[in-house]
Amino acid sequence: METSAVEKQPETTTEAKEAPSVVRTKRIMVAIDENDSSFYALQWVIDHFSNLLLTTEAVEGGILTVVHVQSPFQHFAAFPAGPGGATAVYASSSMIESVKKAQQEASTALFSRALQMCRPKQIRTETIVLEGDAKEMICEAVDQINVDLLVVGSRGLGKFKRAFLGSVSDYCAHHAHCPILIVKPPKEMTK
Amino acid sequence: MAEEKNKKKQVMVAIDESKCSQHALQWTLEYLKDSIADSAFIIFTAQPPLDLSCVYASPYAAVPGELITSMQEIYKNDALNRLEEGNKICAAVGVTPKKVLENGNPKETICDAVEKLGVDLLVVGSHGKGALQRTFLGSVSNYCVNHAKCPVLVVRTKA
Numbered sequence: 001m002e003t004s005a006v007e008k009q010p011e012t013t014t015e016a017k018e019a020p021s022v023v024r025t026k027r028i029m030v031a032i033d034e035n036d037s038s039f040y041a042l043q044w045v046i047d048h049f050s051n052l053l054l055t056t057e058a059v060e061g062g063i064l065t066v067v068h069v070q071s072p073f074q075h076f077a078a079f080p081a082g083p084g085g086a087t088a089v090y091a092s093s094s095m096i097e098s099v100k101k102a103q104q105e106a107s108t109a110l111f112s113r114a115l116q117m118c119r120p121k122q123i124r125t126e127t128i129v130l131e132g133d134a135k136e137m138i139c140e141a142v143d144q145i146n147v148d149l150l151v152v153g154s155r156g157l158g159k160f161k162r163a164f165l166g167s168v169s170d171y172c173a174h175h176a177h178c179p180i181l182i183v184k185p186p187k188e189m190t191k
Numbered sequence: 192m193a194e195e196k197n198k199k200k201q202v203m204v205a206i207d208e209s210k211c212s213q214h215a216l217q218w219t220l221e222y223l224k225d226s227i228a229d230s231a232f233i234i235f236t237a238q239p240p241l242d243l244s245c246v247y248a249s250p251y252a253a254v255p256g257e258l259i260t261s262m263q264e265i266y267k268n269d270a271l272n273r274l275e276e277g278n279k280i281c282a283a284v285g286v287t288p289k290k291v292l293e294n295g296n297p298k299e300t301i302c303d304a305v306e307k308l309g310v311d312l313l314v315v316g317s318h319g320k321g322a323l324q325r326t327f328l329g330s331v332s333n334y335c336v337n338h339a340k341c342p343v344l345v346v347r348t349k350a
Binding site: 044049052173179 | 200218222223311312327328333336337339340341342343344345346347
């Protein structure tokens with residue numbers, strides 16, 4: 001579970017100051033996945049908190065961090081292939097490569113979609129890819145990167161509609177060490 | 192969704208006696224002051240229902256009416272004091288909040304108020320009177336996160 005390279009936007013990026021004074025760079029982190037709920041959360045943040053994050057000449061705006069956690073690919077497990085069940089194919093290195101590539105492309109697609117949303121509002125954005133268990137990685141990232149506000153959607157990859165709150169969002173609400181905002185889609189979106 | 196943009200945004204902070212909710216209120220005012228500058232700010236507290244179990248221990252056969260009313264008065268005054276303190280904290284940064292007091296269980300009243308008042312953002316502390324060590328998230332906050340119809344912001348300190 002390593003952190004991949006942090007890609008920063010071409011605009012000037014400054015480090016978030018460590019001292020807990022009032023005038024420090026605000027950092028809002030939004031966790032996204034393929035689900036629309038998380039993009040709705042991102043849009044909500046952009047709509048409502050844009051003046052917090054706006055960078056003008058006078059005021060140093062905050063940073064919006066978009067994080068995506070990839071589920072780890074179990075390349076050491078055997079894949080049953082072919083009829084009869086006797087043939088088991090272990091993931092070859094080329095297969096691992098192609099899956100990794102597919103995951104990279106998926107992440108890139110998500111990030112470009114997110115950056116498209118942020119661009120009109122001139123928000124300083126950075127993107128992070130993490131690998132591992134989504135809920136733990138997000139909470140770890142909060143600790144390491146000194147996040148001021150974590151924003152999550154309410155429902156993620158699981159289609160378990162009876163649950164009120166997705167497992168990742170629920171875990172983060174309980175365990176993250178920073179204020180957390182849970183954005184629920186309006187009723188029209190949940191059919 | 193288009194007509195909602197014209198309506199003023201409503202931000203509601205739910206408070207109780209705990210320090211945590213006070214901290215939540217202060218955090219909101221400090222962190223979000225630019226964003227809430229053009230929205231309505233509401234402070235909400237719930238007056239919990241009367242706990243009459245202690246009253247029945249009295250030696251009188253019938254429950255004395257004045258005792259009940261005086262207990263209700265005390266609860267109400269506590270709630271109003273909380274709202275006043277919250278009001279003072281807001282006034283210190285120049286925000287004039289609307290104060291709302293509801294009777295009943297905090298969990299349900301908060302979520303009902305969210306629907307009734309059309310709140311756009313609900314802010315709660317992470318814990319109430321319960322000890323920090325025992326739970327990750329207080330019961331009322333947990334309930335609100337699961338059931339409120341609007342985005343919920345849980346303010347917790349960096350533990």
